[in-house]
Amino acid sequence: MLNPSTAENDAGYRAAMGQLLVLYTQVDQLIMEVCAERISTAPDTAAKLALAKQVGDESKHVSIQLDWMETFGVENHPLITDSQQDAIRAHFRSLPWLEFLVDLYVCVEALGSEAVEKIVPLADPGTRESLRIPLNDELDHVAFGMSRLKLELASLSEVERRAFMARIPDRVEALTRKFENLDLNAPALFTAVGVDYQKLCAQLELRECELFDELAA
Numbered sequence: 001m002l003n004p005s006t007a008e009n010d011a012g013y014r015a016a017m018g019q020l021l022v023l024y025t026q027v028d029q030l031i032m033e034v035c036a037e038r039i040s041t042a043p044d045t046a047a048k049l050a051l052a053k054q055v056g057d058e059s060k061h062v063s064i065q066l067d068w069m070e071t072f073g074v075e076n077h078p079l080i081t082d083s084q085q086d087a088i089r090a091h092f093r094s095l096p097w098l099e100f101l102v103d104l105y106v107c108v109e110a111l112g113s114e115a116v117e118k119i120v121p122l123a124d125p126g127t128r129e130s131l132r133i134p135l136n137d138e139l140d141h142v143a144f145g146m147s148r149l150k151l152e153l154a155s156l157s158e159v160e161r162r163a164f165m166a167r168i169p170d171r172v173e174a175l176t177r178k179f180e181n182l183d184l185n186a187p188a189l190f191t192a193v194g195v196d197y198q199k200l201c202a203q204l205e206l207r208e209c210e211l212f213d214e215l216a217a
């Protein structure tokens with residue numbers, strides 16, 4: 001018989017991991033839609049092709065996660081409500097190309113997948129396997145976003161470039177606040193699967209600094 005405290009911990013872990021899987025899948029689907037919408041107005045063919053490839057990747061991630069969630073026994077009730085999803089789509093739709101690159105790739109793709117990476121070593125084998133292909137593809141997406149951002153920044157005047165760089169931390173901060181205001185209970189979910197949330201926040205700040213330095217180099 002299972003030790004009651006272990007069974008309880010296990011039930012808490014499974015419930016929280018299930019919710020995190022729902023959240024990750026919803027975010028991937030939103031990214032898929034946001035990227036698909038951006039294809040027609042992207043500045044050149046290289047960008048259109050990268051966005052189209054990403055739409056395919058995110059579609060694959062959503063389908064891998066949906067399959068795994070069914071096996072894992074997750075009740076797939078959306079955490080991000082319909083109106084919140086509309087607001088997220090509207091946010092990305094409203095952004096000029098450079099701001100789009102910062103918000104989607106620096107913030108959502110790079111920092112978001114960094115947070116998911118921290119879950120991997122703590123996850124059960126099935127969940128870990130379900131994240132393997134998606135997280136590997138996210139590296140590609142971040143690489144595209146960062147290289148494209150560097151390319152665009154190089155075409156600005158020194159004054160414009162400095163001004164744009166100076167606004168990046170505020171953009172990340174504002175988007176982080178928006179995410180927190182979605183009230184998704186993320187700190188409790190991360191904690192319940194064994195992530196030290198304070199440490200995670202510190203690691204994300206460090207990663208943000210690295211990304212900033214990479215863009216400034």
Ligand SMILES: [Fe+2]
Pocket residue numbers: 028057058061134138
């Ligand atoms: Fe993804």
Ligand SMILES: [Fe+2]
Pocket residue numbers: 031058109137138141
């Ligand atoms: Fe991605």
